[in-house]
Every structure is written in C-alpha cells, then in structure tokens.
Amino acid sequence: MRIxxxxxxxxxARFIRxxxxxxxxxxxxxxxxxxxxxxxxxxxxxxxxxxxxxxDTILYTLGGGVHEGQGWGRADESHHVADELAALGALPQxxxxxxxxxxxxxxxxxxxxxxxxxxxxxxxxxxxxxLPDQGVTLLPMTDTxxxxxxxxxxxxxxxxxxxxxxxxxxxxxxxxDRFVVAGLDAAAPAPGVLEAIRTAxxxxxxPSNPVVSIGIILGVPGVRDALRGTRAPVxxxxxxxxxxxxxxxxxxxxxxxxxxxTSAAVAGLYADFxxxxxxxxxxxxxxxxxxxxxxxxxxxxxxxxxxxAADIAGAxxxxxxxxx
Ligand code: GDP
Ligand code: FO1
Ligand code: CA
Numbered sequence: 001m002r003i004x005x006x007x008x009x010x011x012x013a014r015f016i017r018x019x020x021x022x023x024x025x026x027x028x029x030x031x032x033x034x035x036x037x038x039x040x041x042x043x044x045x046x047x048x049x050x051x052x053x054x055x056d057t058i059l060y061t062l063g064g065g066v067h068e069g070q071g072w073g074r075a076d077e078s079h080h081v082a083d084e085l086a087a088l089g090a091l092p093q094x095x096x097x098x099x100x101x102x103x104x105x106x107x108x109x110x111x112x113x114x115x116x117x118x119x120x121x122x123x124x125x126x127x128x129x130x131l132p133d134q135g136v137t138l139l140p141m142t143d144t145x146x147x148x149x150x151x152x153x154x155x156x157x158x159x160x161x162x163x164x165x166x167x168x169x170x171x172x173x174x175x176x177d178r179f180v181v182a183g184l185d186a187a188a189p190a191p192g193v194l195e196a197i198r199t200a201x202x203x204x205x206x207p208s209n210p211v212v213s214i215g216i217i218l219g220v221p222g223v224r225d226a227l228r229g230t231r232a233p234v235x236x237x238x239x240x241x242x243x244x245x246x247x248x249x250x251x252x253x254x255x256x257x258x259x260x261x262t263s264a265a266v267a268g269l270y271a272d273f274x275x276x277x278x279x280x281x282x283x284x285x286x287x288x289x290x291x292x293x294x295x296x297x298x299x300x301x302x303x304x305x306x307x308x309a310a311d312i313a314g315a316x317x318x319x320x321x322x323x324x
Pocket of ligand 1: 007008009010011012013054057207208209210212213214237238239240241244245246247248249250301302303304
C-alpha cells in the first residue's frame with residue numbers, strides 16, 4: 001500500500017509518527033510505503049544557514065530525536081553557538097537554535113551550496129534519521145526556495161515580515177492582514193511530489209495548519225490538480241478542537257484569509273478534493289462544507305500520546321479505505 005501525506009511541522013509529524021505506530025501494530029508484515037510531502041514555506045536563512053523548520057520537525061520526530069515538550073528542535077540540546085553569536089551581537093536573537101540543530105543547518109547549507117537540490121539534501125537527512133527503514137520518504141514540496149511572509153499592520157503602517165518573525169518573535173500578536181508567499185507561483189513540485197499523490201492508494205491530510213502548512217503545499221503549481229485528479233481517497237483530520245487550534249495560531253491564520261475558525265470551514269478549504277473528514281466531538285459541523293460533502297467521522301482528535309495519534313491515524317485510514 002502507498003500512503004501519501006501532506007504535512008507541516010508538529011501536527012503533521014505527530015500524526016505521521018502515529019500512523020507508523022498504527023501500521024506496525026495493526027498491519028505487521030504488510031509493505032506500506034509512506035511518502036510525506038513537507039511544507040517549506042516556513043524556511044528561513046539565518047546566520048547564512050538555511051533552516052527548514054517543518055522538514056526538521058518531521059525528521060527529528062520520526063527519528064526519535066525531537067524535544068517532545070516543544071514539539072520542534074532537538075532533545076537534550078545545548079546553546080553554546082547561540083550564546084556566542086549573541087555575545088558577538090549577531091542578529092536575530094529571537095529564534096532559538098540549539099547546537100545539535102545547528103549541525104543540521106550547517107550540513108544542509110553546505111550541500112545546497114554544492115548545488116544539491118533540497119530534495120536530495122532532505123533524503124540524506126532522512127537517512128540520518130532512519131526514515132527509509134520505516135518505509136518513509138520525506139519530500140520537500142518544492143526545491144524552489146519559497147518563503148511565507150505576513151503583511152502586518154503596526155501603528156497604522158503596513159509592512160511585510162517573514163512568517164517566522166510574525167510567529168516566533170511577535171507570537172502572532174501583530175495583526176495579520178494577509179500572507180504573501182514569495183516564490184510560490186513559480187515553484188515547481190519537487191521530484192516525486194505529483195507522482196506520490198497520483199499513484200497513492202490513500203492520501204492523508206494530518207491536522208496541520210490549514211493556511212501556512214497545508215495551504216502553502218496546495219499552492220505549489222500542480223499539487224491541487226493532482227489531489228483533484230487522484231483516484232486515491234483523500235481523508236483529512238481537523239486541526240481544531242472546539243474551534244480552537246490545539247497549539248499555535250491557526251485561528252489567526254484563518255482570520256487573515258477570511259475563513260471562520262471551525263472544522264467545517266477548514267474542510268471547506270479542501271472541498272474540491274476531500275473525501276473524508278475527521279472532526280472532534282467538540283466541533284459541531286452544523287454547516288456542511290461548501291462544494292462537496294466529505295464523509296464525516298467524529299472521534300476525539302487530541303494526539304496526547306503516540307498511541308492516541310496512532311488511533312486517530314488508524315481511523316483516518318479506515319475512513320479512506322471505506323471511500324476507496
Ligand atoms: P507547525 O508547522 O509546527 O505549526 O505544525 P503543523 O502545521 O503540522 O500543525 C499545526 C496544527 O496542528 C495546529 O493548528 C494545531 O491545532 C494542530 N494540532 C497540534 N496538535 C494537535 C492534536 O493533538 N490534535 C489535533 N486535532 N490537532 C493538533
Ligand atoms: N518556535 C518558537 O516558538 N521559538 C523558537 O525560537 C523556535 C526556534 C526553532 C528552531 C528550529 C526549528 O526547526 C523550529 C523552531 N521553532 C521555534 C518552531 C517553528 O519555527 C514554528 O513553530 C513553526 O515554523 C510554525 O509553524
Ligand atoms: Ca510550520
């Protein structure tokens with residue numbers, strides 16, 4: 001079986017880890033290939049190094065190296081490099097990079113400078129974290145540099161800042177007027193991305209941020225058409241519980257694109273290709289999403305443990321198989 005998933009950072013990574021756990025316990029011995037298409041809109045160049053937060057979160061989570069409490073970055077980190085950079089007065093100081101994490105960015109930047117595409121670099125990092133042994137291929141959505149920026153209003157003035165500056169430095173406290181994704185229109189899907197969607201048996205949308213994670217991947221030319229055209233059932237998991245994001249600021253992202261912070265409205269963003277939708281019992285789904293009507297399954301959606309995430313992923317897979 002071939003499963004393809006679109007994923008952002010923490011929500012995506014925890015869901016995929018749960019999916020692998022589910023497959024291991026529920027389908028032992030079955031050959032399952034999981035292709036994860038990761039968001040690169042969060043990427044940023046800091047201190048001359050290319051940082052890909054969502055890809056790294058997936059690598060570290062699946063590889064067992066993630067800081068569980070944060071959900072991103074490495075467990076058992078030290079910060080000697082960042083401390084020395086701060087002593088030098090190097091900027092910015094609002095983005096925390098640990099020493100082990102720095103090694104990832106140094107290695108990635110070195111290979112990119114040698115001319116390797118991000119997809120090839122990501123494959124090497126995937127090997128470091130044991131992804132092939134787990135049947136997982138992690139593909140960046142594109143090899144073209146793409147960066148999400150946020151047009152904010154501050155003191156009556158509008159300006160665009162990098163997504164990370166809005167999210168991390170300002171904790172989304174500046175009013176987001178809209179998102180501008182530099183490079184997205186001209187981005188080519190990375191090798192294997194469209195094929196993974198077209199030839200999948202099942203396509204899953206983890207509970208990733210619908211605007212700045214999934215929404216960015218859907219903006220890569222060809223991806224949305226591939227989802228509309230694939231014969232695979234497409235099943236998604238709502239990132240909202242009781243209309244609120246479990247973590248982060250998806251509600252503010254939705255507001256910026258004029259969409260209500262409800263599971264129904266999020267399903268509406270995927271209406272042209274969605275076959276099934278998992279919602280938490282705390283989310284009523286009174287209004288049917290416009291366009292098509294995905295099959296609804298109601299079940300608790302909090303990924304409070306690997307086992308809980310595995311149960312949710314198993315439910316998504318069952319729903320997909322019932323729609324095949
Ligand atoms: P990010 O890139 O690190 O922000 O991660 P993603 O885009 O992959 O996922 C972020 C989304 O995951 C947020 O909107 C959260 O509401 C959602 N999320 C995080 N944990 C959970 C959970 O346990 N259950 C559900 N349903 N959604 C979650
Ligand atoms: N998130 C933070 O809130 N503060 C940080 O200092 C921070 C550093 C960081 C470093 C590497 C990395 O891969 C992720 C990091 N994140 C940090 C998480 C992150 O960038 C955001 O949560 C996501 O990009 C939002 O989707
Ligand atoms: Ca992200």
